[in-house]
Amino acid sequence: MTDERTQTLADGFxxxxxxxAEAEEFSRRLAAGEPSVTRALxxxxxxxxxxPYALPLQTPPDSLKQNVMRKLPASTSEPATPVFAETSANIHALPQRRALPTRWRTLALAASLLLAALGAGYILKQRSDIQALAQERxxxxxxxxxxxxKLNxxxxxLAFHRDFAKAIQKPRVMLVDLSAPQGNHNGRGKVIFDRDERRAFFISLALPRLPENEDYQLWHIGKSGPxxxxxxxxxxxxxxxxxxLHLPQTGGDIAAFAVTREPxxxxxxxxxxxxxxxGKA
Structure with a gap:
């Protein structure tokens, strides 16, 4: 006789x-040839x-029989005499479906739950993989x-320094050195004024860094002011x-260049x- 725990292990196996641990225990007992384990398996x-054969039987509705009888041909006045042919064939009764035992229903439910859990786990893993790919993208x-x-x-x-190098080689350029008027920091600057192109190139060195809410502002000062x-x-x-760009065409229209600290x-x-x-021009 198979005990209940052995049968439960066999069902789960x-x-x-x-x-x-349970699978290892059952496999070890099965390999040892325990009769109860073999029977349970x-x-x-x-x-x-x-x-698949454990589905419950269903009784056909009465309307089905009535529909079949209506479609049969009308019977004659004399009943037909049945003709029986002698045969040596063996007649076997078909197996009847039986109600599903309680333990079978439990096993079927466990199988359904296992399949559902595997399906849910697969879906969750696919969703997690998709989210990871989206984050990586x-x-x-x-x-x-x-x-x-950074490339821009x-x-x-590169374009600035290329144009700067071309401008500094021209004969009609104005060089202006800028320094701290109060002498309170080591910052300095240089302006290259290209009269032909009416543009200037400003380069600063060693200026103190400003907070995020402030900017340096460059000014060119002429007859009309800064x-x-x-x-x-x-x-x-x-x-x-x-x-x-778009500076006055003649150098005499610019008296100085300046840099201020602004909002x-x-x-x-x-x-x-x-x-x-x-710096004075």
């Missing part, structure tokens, strides 16, 4: 739902194989954007490069108390 396999896109910004900055700097030349920030070494985005007029660099 055929379904693949045993814990590792055979019974579990027989139950699992018979699950977003990170790669951000890296590409950062590299593109390098191309802009004119905005653009705002800029410096890197960790205090370096910056700015190109100013973010610059000001309409220079803050004279925050002048960091000044």
């Amino acid at each position: 055929v379904l693949g739902s045993l814990e590792q 055979q019974e579990a396999q027989r139950v699992l194989a018979g699950l 977003q990170a790669l896109a951000q890296q590409v954007q950062a590299q593109q910004r 900055e390098l191309e802009t700097a 004119v905005n030349g653009g705002v800029f920030q410096v890197d960790s070494s205090g370096y910056a490069a700015v190109q100013v 973010k985005g610059g000001s309409a007029k220079p803050t004279l108390t925050q002048m960091y660099l000044l």
Whole structure:
């Protein structure tokens, strides 16, 4: 006779739902040739194989019989005499379906739950993989954007220095050195004024870095007063490069260049108390 625990282990073994320790125990007992384990395994396999035939019987509705009888041909006045042919064939009764035992129903339910759990686990894993791929794709896109910004900055700097090198070789250029008017920092700057192209190139060195809410602003000062030349920030070494376009055509119209410290985005007029660099043309 098979005990209940052995049969439970056998049921879980055929379904693949045993814990590792239970599976090892059952396999060890099966290899040892325990009769109760062998019987329990055979019974579990027989139950699992018979699950497709364990559906409950259903009684056909009365209307089905009435529909069949209406479609049969009308009977004659004399009943037909049945003719029986002698035969030596053996007649076998078909197996009747039986109600599903309680343990079978338990085993079928366990199998259904196991399949449902496996399906849910697969779906969750696929969803997790998709989310991981989406995050990786977003990170790669951000890296590409950062590299593109860096490339644009390098191309802009290269174009500036190429034009700067051409301008400094021309005979009609004005060189202006800028320094701290109060002598309170080591920052300095240089302006190359290209009269032919009516543009200037400004380079700063060793200027102190400003907070995020402030900018440096370049000015060129002439007969009509100071004119905005653009705002800029410096890197960790205090370096910056700015190109100013549409300057007056003659150098005499520019008296000086200056750099002031202004709120973010610059000001309409220079803050004279925050002048960091000044150079007379």
